[in-house]
């Protein structure tokens with residue numbers, strides 16, 4: 001029996017590769033997340049370069065601080081860690097990919113009003129191929145997400161298609177141009193919803209988001225996770241420090257050392273460009289972009 005999702009939602013996820021659960025999280029949790037963000041915004045005022053906690057926009061200065069991502073927030077915020085282990089986040093994931101789950105990563109993408117960076121079209125699975133694709137990202141929508149403030153966009157059903165080539169001149173560039181592989185831009189849909197909603201997208205779905213040129217910020221907290229029997233393929237961008245470390249990523253259920261294999265045509269995200277490990281930096285290797293760049 002599913003814990004929280006209806007059979008129609010589960011069928012829709014299987015068919016389309018995404019779901020939006022409107023107003024899924026209560027206001028007090030949303031307020032706590034916003035207070036945590038304010039703490040990291042203060043921290044950003046004191047630095048001039050990105051570090052292992054904070055990823056800064058290219059235009060960031062101490063005078064005009066511009067934070068584009070809080071990295072691994074579950075490691076630096078107890079509140080965000082507790083939310084990750086809660087049924088708010090895990091129950092829908094269990095309904096979609098089973099009871100045994102490991103964390104892949106967490107991140108809080110800050111698309112600030114007026115300049116928040118675009119994320120070019122990509123598939124998460126191209127960054128971290130695994131032995132099977134029971135992999136998804138739960139996105140906690142922190143600000144009302146509208147067409148104007150750079151919503152996450154997906155190509156419905158693309159999680160059932162190819163894993164596209166994300167390389168430029170033989171080097172991993174973390175994105176591609178949908179029109180060049182036969183995807184029609186008018187098929188892309190925006191995952192909109194009021195603050196407190198949650199989006200879920202499949203690890204293979206093609207997704208991206210434009211610059212935020214509106215006067216409203218657009219922040220999303222992502223928890224990316226997979227079935228415990230999905231093991232990274234060699235060359236995946238998964239941080240792998242041995243099985244003991246890997247087992248510390250268990251979110252719920254039982255770990256295993258028996259990977260489940262699915263026949264998926266994959267590419268390895270190698271060689272990597274010589275840049276810091278950040279999607280924004282990796283995508284600078286693109287020669288063509290679908291979205292604008294920040295000023």
Ligand SMILES: O=C(O)CCC(=O)C(=O)O
Nearest residue numbers: 109119151152208209279
């Ligand atoms: O924040 C967004 O709109 C897209 C995020 C994303 O796809 C990523 O960080 O991999």
